[in-house]
Amino acid sequence: MTTAERLGNISLGEAMFTQRAIRRFKPDPIPDEVVRDIMEAAIRAPNGGNTQEWHFIVVRDAEKRRMLGELYHEAWWAKRKDAGINGPEDIPPGKSPMRSAMRMANEFGNAPVMVLLCSTVRSSAGAGSVIPAAQNMLLAARGFGVGGTITTLHPEVMDRVHQLFGIPDTALVVYCIPFGYPRGAFGPVTRKPLAEVCGADHWASPFQ
Amino acid sequence: MTTAERLGNISLGEAMFTQRAIRRFKPDPIPDEVVRDIMEAAIRAPNGGNTQEWHFIVVRDAEKRRMLGELYHEAWWAKRKDAGINGPEDIPPGKSPMRSAMRMANEFGNAPVMVLLCSTVRSSAGAGSVIPAAQNMLLAARGFGVGGTITTLHPEVMDRVHQLFGIPDTALVVYCIPFGYPRGAFGPVTRKPLAEVCGADHWASPFQ
Numbered sequence: 001m002t003t004a005e006r007l008g009n010i011s012l013g014e015a016m017f018t019q020r021a022i023r024r025f026k027p028d029p030i031p032d033e034v035v036r037d038i039m040e041a042a043i044r045a046p047n048g049g050n051t052q053e054w055h056f057i058v059v060r061d062a063e064k065r066r067m068l069g070e071l072y073h074e075a076w077w078a079k080r081k082d083a084g085i086n087g088p089e090d091i092p093p094g095k096s097p098m099r100s101a102m103r104m105a106n107e108f109g110n111a112p113v114m115v116l117l118c119s120t121v122r123s124s125a126g127a128g129s130v131i132p133a134a135q136n137m138l139l140a141a142r143g144f145g146v147g148g149t150i151t152t153l154h155p156e157v158m159d160r161v162h163q164l165f166g167i168p169d170t171a172l173v174v175y176c177i178p179f180g181y182p183r184g185a186f187g188p189v190t191r192k193p194l195a196e197v198c199g200a201d202h203w204a205s206p207f208q
Numbered sequence: 209m210t211t212a213e214r215l216g217n218i219s220l221g222e223a224m225f226t227q228r229a230i231r232r233f234k235p236d237p238i239p240d241e242v243v244r245d246i247m248e249a250a251i252r253a254p255n256g257g258n259t260q261e262w263h264f265i266v267v268r269d270a271e272k273r274r275m276l277g278e279l280y281h282e283a284w285w286a287k288r289k290d291a292g293i294n295g296p297e298d299i300p301p302g303k304s305p306m307r308s309a310m311r312m313a314n315e316f317g318n319a320p321v322m323v324l325l326c327s328t329v330r331s332s333a334g335a336g337s338v339i340p341a342a343q344n345m346l347l348a349a350r351g352f353g354v355g356g357t358i359t360t361l362h363p364e365v366m367d368r369v370h371q372l373f374g375i376p377d378t379a380l381v382v383y384c385i386p387f388g389y390p391r392g393a394f395g396p397v398t399r400k401p402l403a404e405v406c407g408a409d410h411w412a413s414p415f416q
Contacts, residue, residue: 008219203375
């Protein structure tokens with residue numbers, strides 16, 4: 001059976017319309033064949049001129065995950081500090097994307113799999129060319145009941161991330177995606193109506 | 209019927225594994241409801257913190273398409289000239305991504321629909337946050353038998369693109385995707401094997 005066949009059990013519509021960012025994971029491991037299918041889906045994504053200037057690192061080793069988790073935690077707070085938020089006391093209570101992200105920063109190292117998405121060229125075009133693969137990975141993961149969310153790493157930890165995973169100086173870490181079976185459920189996302197974010201032939205003419 | 213239901217007829221596996229860049233289009237129009245479904249799929253894509261800092265412009269008006277086609281053609285050659293390629297005579301004969309892209313630059317204005325994907329913030333993080341939506345659009349289009357390909361516009365034409373579509377100076381045009389029914393077929397893409405572009409716990413340790 002091929003990856004395409006194993007992803008034959010979920011429709012495109014269901015995958016897309018029940019895909020949501022999953023930031024809390026069960027500790028259960030993800031079978032190797034599921035990880036492989038997610039990566040096979042990744043490399044089918046479009047990329048500039050089929051140059052495939054990308055490189056992925058699948059992190060499953062327990063010690064590497066622990067260390068990446070620590071770096072992620074440090075990076076998350078470094079980014080908050082850039083924005084004047086110095087600790088949990090500066091984050092408004094109640095459910096919010098930031099509170100949910102803070103919790104994930106605490107638990108990041110517990111995700112059973114993380115994937116670093118790198119560009120082999122250090123340019124914004126190169127970085128962009130890797131991103132469709134991130135969406136393929138998340139959709140394929142959804143197809144197998146696995147969740148994840150796109151994260152970025154703060155420059156403050158980048159040298160250590162390069163060192164930990166042997167990433168050449170000529171490459172750029174674009175995103176880091178933790179994967180795991182969700183605590184909580186997949187389901188529809190909340191979005192502004194299309195007419196607010198889409199124009200017809202002109203920015204300011206709402207698409208109907 | 210919802211978009212998710214209309215995208216229920218193709219599996220995720222088939223959509224992903226038969227998605228390829230389509231650069232030659234039939235002149236046939238795309239029904240409005242298909243365009244709408246593609247855009248509904250776009251806005252389900254993940255984006256940073258659900259801030260939805262994106263804006264799309266669907267271009268269907270004949271005159272606007274003609275003008276964007278001219279700008280695209282100029283932009284495509286401006287980018288080639290940056291790389292020392294001054295005309296068709298500098299492009300090696302035979303089938304190649306560049307030759308195929310050159311042909312598309314000639315025909316761009318004939319695509320029945322183009323979509324500009326913009327970030328409402330002018331930063332590379334903002335630009336990146338729009339890109340998963342591009343992949344959702346291309347996969348949804350594939351679900352309806354519609355093809356397209358990600359393109360970028362050269363800075364040389366950007367002021368005129370902003371003017372033509374009333375795009376604020378505070379926004380950034382990230383990608384422009386032409387859509388149409390393919391001349392030619394969908395089908396699998398050619399990619400390097402996973403072990404060449406994916407490491408296990410380390411950049412240089414091939415993922416098996």
